[in-house]
Amino acid sequence: MTIGSTSEQGRRAAEEQDEGRAASFGEILRVAEFRVLFGSFALYVLGDGVKNLAFSVLVYARTQSPGLSALAYMIGFLPQVIGATFLLSITDRVRPRPLMVIGEIVRIGVCVALAVGGIPIWAMLALVIVTGIPTPVFSAARNAMLPDVLKGDAFVVGRALFTVVAAGSQVIGLAVGGTALALIGPERALLVTAGLSLVSVFVLRFGLADRPARALPGAGGATVRTTLRVNRMLLADRRIRPLMLAIWLPLLFMVGAEAVFVPYLTVIGSPSGAGIVLAAAAIGMGVGEFVVGRFVAPRTRERLVFPLMIALGVPLLVFALHPGVMASAVLAALSGACLAYNLGLQRPFLDAVPEEVRGQAFGLQNAGTMTSQALGAGLVGALAEWVPPHHAIALAGLAAVLVSFGLLFLREGSGTDAVRS
Numbered sequence: 107m108t109i110g111s112t113s114e115q116g117r118r119a120a121e122e123q124d125e126g127r128a129a130s131f132g133e134i135l136r137v138a139e140f141r142v143l144f145g146s147f148a149l150y151v152l153g154d155g156v157k158n159l160a161f162s163v164l165v166y167a168r169t170q171s172p173g174l175s176a177l178a179y180m181i182g183f184l185p186q187v188i189g190a191t192f193l194l195s196i197t198d199r200v201r202p203r204p205l206m207v208i209g210e211i212v213r214i215g216v217c218v219a220l221a222v223g224g225i226p227i228w229a230m231l232a233l234v235i236v237t238g239i240p241t242p243v244f245s246a247a248r249n250a251m252l253p254d255v256l257k258g259d260a261f262v263v264g265r266a267l268f269t270v271v272a273a274g275s276q277v278i279g280l281a282v283g284g285t286a287l288a289l290i291g292p293e294r295a296l297l298v299t300a301g302l303s304l305v306s307v308f309v310l311r312f313g314l315a316d317r318p319a320r321a322l323p324g325a326g327g328a329t330v331r332t333t334l335r336v337n338r339m340l341l342a343d344r345r346i347r348p349l350m351l352a353i354w355l356p357l358l359f360m361v362g363a364e365a366v367f368v369p370y371l372t373v374i375g376s377p378s379g380a381g382i383v384l385a386a387a388a389i390g391m392g393v394g395e396f397v398v399g400r401f402v403a404p405r406t407r408e409r410l411v412f413p414l415m416i417a418l419g420v421p422l423l424v425f426a427l428h429p430g431v432m433a434s435a436v437l438a439a440l441s442g443a444c445l446a447y448n449l450g451l452q453r454p455f456l457d458a459v460p461e462e463v464r465g466q467a468f469g470l471q472n473a474g475t476m477t478s479q480a481l482g483a484g485l486v487g488a489l490a491e492w493v494p495p496h497h498a499i500a501l502a503g504l505a506a507v508l509v510s511f512g513l514l515f516l517r518e519g520s521g522t523d524a525v526r527s
Contacts, residue, residue, distance in 0.1 A: 128259055128263060128399065128400055128401060128402060128403055128404060128407070129256075129258070129259045129260040129262075129263040130263070130400065131263065131267060131400060133260060134256055134260050134263055134264050134267065137255060137256060137260075138313070139255045139313065139314055139315065140252075140255050140256055140264060141313075142309055142310065142313035142314050143248055143251060143252060143255060143314075144264075144267065144268070144271065145306075145309055146206070146210075146248070146306045146309050146310050147248060147268055147271065147272070148271050148275050149302045149303070149305060149306045149309070150210075150302075150303075150306065151271070151272050151275035151279060152275045152278060152279045152282065152302060153213070153279070153298075153299040153302035153303055153306075154279065154299070155275065155278070155279020155282070155283055156279050156282055156283040156286060156295055156296075156298050156299045156302075157213075157217060157283075157296060157299040158283075159279075159283035159284065159287065159295075160283055160286070160287060160292040160293075160295035160296045160298075160299070161178050161220060161230075161234070161292070161296065162175045162178045163175070163287055163292045164178075164220070164292035164293065164296070165178040165227060165230070165231075166178075167292065168227060169227055174227065178230075178231065178234075181231060181234050181235060181238070183238070183476060183480070184235065184238070185235045185236070185238040185239045185241075186238055186239070186241050186242050186473060186476060187473060187476075187477055188239050189238075189239040189240050189241060189242040189243060189473075190242040190469055190470060190472075190473030190474075191333070191334070191337070191473075192329070192330045192333050192334070193239065193240055193242070193243055193329060193330070193333055194242060194243060194246060194333050194336070194337070194465070194466040194469040194470060194473075195321075195329055195332040195333040195336055195463075195466055196240075196243045196329055196333075197243050197246040197247050197250060197465030197466055197468075197469055198250075198319060198320045198321040198462060198463055198464065198465040198466055199319050199321045199329075199332075200247075200319055201316060201317060201318060201319050202247040202248075202250065202251045202314075202317055202319075202465070203310060203311070203314045203315070203316050203317065204316075205243065205244060205247040206244060206247050206248055206310050206314075207307055207310050207311055208244070209240075209241070209243075209244025209245075209247070210244075210303040210304075210306045210307045210310065211303075211307060212237055212240070212244075213237075213299070213300070213303045214300045214303045214304055214307075215237075216233060216234065216237050217296045217297065217299045217300035217303070218296075218297070218300055219233060220233070220234075220293075220296050221293045221294065221296040221297050221300070222293075242469045242472060242473050243469065245469065245472060246465045246466065246468050246469030246472065247465060249465075249468040249469070249472065250320070250464045250465035250467075250468045250469075251314075251317070252264055252265065252268075253456055253464070254317065258404075259404045259453075261452065261453070261456065262399065262404065262407070262449055262452045262453055263399045263400065265399075265449065265452050266395045266396065266398070266399025266400070266446075266449055267399070269391070269392070269395045270392045270395050270396050270399075273388050273389075273391055273392040274392065282298070283295060283298075286298050320461060320462050320463075320464055320465060321462050321463075333466065336463050336466050337466070337470055339463075340459070340463070340466070340467055340470055341470075343458065345454075345458040346455070346458045346459060346467070348513065349451050349454060349455045349458065350470070350471060350474060351513060352411070352415070352451055352513050353448055353451055353455075353471060353474070353475060354474045354475060354477075354478040355478065355509045355513065356415050356418050356419070356447070356506050356509060356510055356513075357445065357475060357478055357479065357482070358478040358479070358481055358482035358485075359419065359422075359482055359486070359502045359503070359505045359506035359509065360418055360419075360422070360441055360442075360445070360482070360502070360506060361478070361479040361482040361483060362481075362482030362483055362484075362485055362486030362487070362502045363422050363425075363441075363482075363486055363498075363499045363502040363503060364384065364387055364438070364483075365482070365483035365486055365487050366486055366487060366490045366495045366498050366499050366502075367380050367383050367384055367434070367438070367499075368380040369490060369495045370425070370434075370495035370496055370499060371383060371431065371434070373494070373495055373496075374428070374430065374431075376430075376431050379431035379434070379435075382431060382432075382435050383431065383434045383435045383438045384438070385435075386435035386436070386438045386439040386442070387438040387439060387441065387442040388442065389439060389442070390438065390439030390440060390441065390442030390443040391442035391443065391445050391446075393439075393443055394442065394443030394444060394445060394446035395445070395446050395449065397443075397446070398410070398414075398446035398449050398450075399446070399449050404453070407449055407450045408450040408451075408453070408454065409450070410447065410450055411447045411450035411451060412447075412510065412514055414444045414446060414447035414450075415444070415447045415510040415513070416507055416510050416511075417440075417444045418441055418444035418445065418447065418506055418510070419441070419502075419503040419504065419505070419506030419507035419510065420441075420503065420507065421436075421437040421438070421440040421441040421503070422437065422441055422499055422500060422502055422503025422504075422506065423500050423503040423504060423507070424437050424500075424503075425437065425496045425497075425499040425500045425503070426496065426497060426500035428496050429496075441503075455467075455471070482502075486498055486499070486501075486502045489501060489502075
């Protein structure tokens, strides 16, 4: 059976689907190219969990510095803001399949270089920073191809499945990474990620059609100048900007609250309970995406955006009452489940974005999501220096509720209705 015929069959099924019901996971998994994108994404997230853990342990083993070890764990995320700001136009000007393959090859090279040993720590950190800059370009190529593969509501359900597998693969990646570290050490554990990326290279190269670049003919120009121009255009658009802010801002306060779970659980005498609460938040997110993506009708899903956005902050308000470990876990899970509001924003976002800059738009959305999480952790963490941790979490919840109301008024003024109740 050829990939092309299977994809066409799946796309026709999605296009003919009744608007009154959600697409099923079975329908989208019958699309061969979606299975390729889905599988390569799972390998990416799994490999990233192993790589980050192994690199952090390797740095600590060589320096005995907790600070450098923590920096090594997070350093791959930091330079992505640079790539999103200056390089994202590449996503629409280069064919997506080779772009994704190049991304995997770069990761193979980085993991092998880190694993061979003998490189100074400063050089290892610099290598991860430099090679992390184009990461948003490679990720955006995958995200922007998804609407080509899945049409209509199938696209939204596909995004939900990506989120579910991301949460699961992160947990599995940490487990695999921990096992690999115990059995073969950090250097060889890095080679595990290189091996997963090598598998992904073959999956992408032979599983996807070689589609043309999306940028319009003659849409050339310097990469940095074009990226800055298109970013400004996207953020200035009265339809796109409110959608971006709706994706970013509630998440900022929720992740900020999560960043204070560890000090809060430590204060109440159960530092080990932080793992339970954080795991509950991840499980809640996965369950919420699964239920809303699979069982809620498309139009209902879009009408639920604002109620779910408000509900995200409400469980965090209860932390003002100083809950125990299990109550905190339930509250964290409820808040995480409400992140499924994002699914109701996906089709309006796709409809609002010009196709020729779709890759850059998805890359900007993803970069903003990562940046908002970092800012949230910093802001609420700083607040916890001045007020008790449980009050900082509750204030983050209040801010999430208030900003949700502000986003509603912003969207009312934009003339679109994706977050109207």
